[in-house]
Amino acid sequence: MIRVQTEDFDFATEVARLSDGNASVGGVCSFVGLVRDMAGDEEISAMTLEHYPGMTEKALAGIEAEAHARWPLQDTLIIHRYGKLLPGERIVLVAASSAHRDAAFDACRFLIDWLKTKAPFWKLEEAGGEARWVDAKSSDDTAAARWGGGGGDKAE
Amino acid sequence: MKIIYFAWVREKTGTAEETFERPDGVDDVAALIQWLKGRGEGYQTAFADPAMVRVAVNQEHVGVDHRLADGDEVAFFPPVTGG
Numbered sequence: 578m579i580r581v582q583t584e585d586f587d588f589a590t591e592v593a594r595l596s597d598g599n600a601s602v603g604g605v606c607s608f609v610g611l612v613r614d615m616a617g618d619e620e621i622s623a624m625t626l627e628h629y630p631g632m633t634e635k636a637l638a639g640i641e642a643e644a645h646a647r648w649p650l651q652d653t654l655i656i657h658r659y660g661k662l663l664p665g666e667r668i669v670l671v672a673a674s675s676a677h678r679d680a681a682f683d684a685c686r687f688l689i690d691w692l693k694t695k696a697p698f699w700k701l702e703e704a705g706g707e708a709r710w711v712d713a714k715s716s717d718d719t720a721a722a723r724w725g726g727g728g729g730d731k732a733e
Numbered sequence: 734m735k736i737i738y739f740a741w742v743r744e745k746t747g748t749a750e751e752t753f754e755r756p757d758g759v760d761d762v763a764a765l766i767q768w769l770k771g772r773g774e775g776y777q778t779a780f781a782d783p784a785m786v787r788v789a790v791n792q793e794h795v796g797v798d799h800r801l802a803d804g805d806e807v808a809f810f811p812p813v814t815g816g
Binding site: 610626627628629631632635636657668669689692693694695696697698699700701710711712713717729730731 | 737739740741787789792793794796808810811812813814815816
């Protein structure tokens, strides 16, 4: 399931849904991304996430479908927030449930790695009264590349 | 065609979205970028370093050699930074 929203989410409720009523699930693995209070040695006062409505949902659904094609998963969930967020707030939740833990761990890592390089979101950081767009990190490209099969947001 | 700009590409062009007929000779994304650069200083600044701008056509990531058709939705944006 995919959700793109401004409002916060309840971690426990969302993760519980991946196994509720399904006793064949042996494990659920989840990752939550948060707004950090520092960027380098600078204090962040807020972060605003912009996205591309329509393409975002399409990209996330594609990433989710790819995870299901690669691992024997019972269910997956991607929730991504947009709008203005403060340090400590949740930005993203990805989770995967499976009969066995290996698939759940791998799929969870895959979901966030591909999301970071393919889903059309952009972060605007506010620090010291100034706003600046966050640069993409080459370490994110490296993390996504180890799963193969896609050129991120670059030419494919 | 519909052209959409996001993040600093939008700020530099000064435009969020615009619609116009596909100009003659603008057959691929690279040609469209060249054509847009002729529209003013903001566009020239936005596309000054083409390696910094990503493109999606009809909501799929593509390269600058992607062929364009009438009615395409083309989006220009910086490398993505979600998650």
